[in-house]
Amino acid sequence: MATAVVAAAYGGPEVLSVVETQVPSPGPGEVTIAVRASGVNPIDYKLYSGAFGSSPDNLPVRLGLEVAGVITAVGPEAAGPAGPLSVGDEVVAYPIKGGYTSSVTVPANVVVPKPADLSWEQASGLLAVGATAVHAVAVAKVSSADTVLIHGGSGGVGLLAVQLSLAAGANVVATASERNQALLREVGAVPVTYGPGLLDRVTHAAPSGVNAAIDAVGTDEAIDVSLALVPEAIRVVSIAAFHRADTGIALIGNGPGADPGTEIRANAWRQLLPLAATGKLTLLPAKTYPLAEAARAHTFLREGHPNGKLVLLPAQ
Template identity: 85%
Template sequence: MATAVVAAAYGGPEVLSVVEAEVPPPGPGEVTIEVRAAGVNPIDYKLYSGAFGSSPDNLPVRLGLEVAGVVTEVGPGAAGPAGPLSVGDEVVAYPVPGGYATAVTVPAKAVVPKPTELSWEQASGLLLVGGTAVHAVSVVQVSSGDTVLVHGGSGAVGLLAVQLSLAAGATVVATASERNQALLREVGAVAVTYGPGLLDRVNQAAPAGVDAAIDAVGTDEAIDVSLALVAEQSRIVSIAAFHRADTGIKLIGRGPGADPGTEIRANAWRQLLPLAATGKLTLLPARTYPLAEAAKAHTLLAQGHPNGKLALLPAQ
């Protein structure tokens, strides 16, 4: 048996509870993982908030999509994208249904090696947002010599998109509130404040022009400024502005008409984990909670600005 977090009803964090759950033995192509940390993401909250529907047939909702932990059992023929898996392997797994738990049995195809340089909480929170960032950078074809505008550059997805663009040889201008701009400057971006006058500030920061834009916030301001600056609409991508599909920009993710980027995201770990292990990706600091305090973590998550990744630690 494992301890797991579920939403027994639709609503806010108050509907979350901790229950006992069966952990099935791994079948062919599966492994069981003892979870050391479970990443917390906005989509976890949306799954029971009613944002994606509220059918009672889907209750209770098991939460969590990414984990880091240790393999404790291996089913026949269990091999991940990096090769065969063995008991004792330290791993990262995504996507993992029901990752808010002390143990999970998952398809081996979702399991990759955890770099020893990363803490459990860091590793548990990288692949979901990182996959989105890799997808965004790929879609707008960031390359050496480009100037890229990133809206929401200090958020989880935005910060990784900034650093991936810089690693590709681009110059990056990124928006953030004043209190978060020091982090952007630290990683090598030019930081500007969003809000009225943004177009002028970006023009001043990038007098030679902007070649591509990555929107991680979804505001009309972000899209309008991007359209005014970027000559090719196909080099503007948003992970949230689905209401602006008629502008000709690229939309990615789960929204209507968006490109899910399944293959790109499934292979994003090959780029993300080595960069993070060598310190070439600065990760947002993780704030941790015991598994039993998932509702507290989600209360902070629902406010929209947790200022760092959140992780649940089953052992606490």
């Protein structure tokens, strides 16, 4: 048996409950993982909020796309992208279903080794935002010849996109509130405050011009300023501004008409995990909650500004 968090109805965090559930034995190409940490993502609450539909046939909703943990059972012919998997392996799994749990059986093809130098909390919260950042940087075609504008540079996706762009040799200007600008300076970006006058501030910060932009916030301001600065609209990449599809920008992710980037995202771990393990990526701190307090974590995610990754910890 395992402890799991489910949404028994559609609504707010109050519909989340903790249940005991059977964990199926792994079949061919599957493994079972004893979960040490589960990453919390905005899409999790969208699944039970009704944003994606509210059919009672889909209840209860199992939540959680990414986990870090230890393999406890291996099915026949179970191998991950990095090779064979064994009981006792410390791993990260993404994307999965039902990760808010103490134990979960998942396809082996999304299970990769966890670096020993990466904590459970950081490992469980890296791949969802990280895969999006890798995808955005790739679609924007960021290179050492570029100056890149990144909107929402201090958020989960934005901060990784900033650092991946810097690692590619680009200059980076990134938007953030004043309280978060020190972090951007620390990693090597030039921070600017969003809001009225943003175009002038970016122009001043990048006098030689801007070649590409990555939008992690989805506001009209972010898109309008990007289009005013970037010569080619297709090098303006957004993970959220799906309502601006008619501008010719590149949309990525799960929204309407967006490029899902399936292959890029599936292989993003190869870049992200080694960089994080060696300290070459500055990761947002993780704020942890017991698994049983998932509703409290979701309330904070929806109403606050987490300034870090939220992670659920099953009782050990």
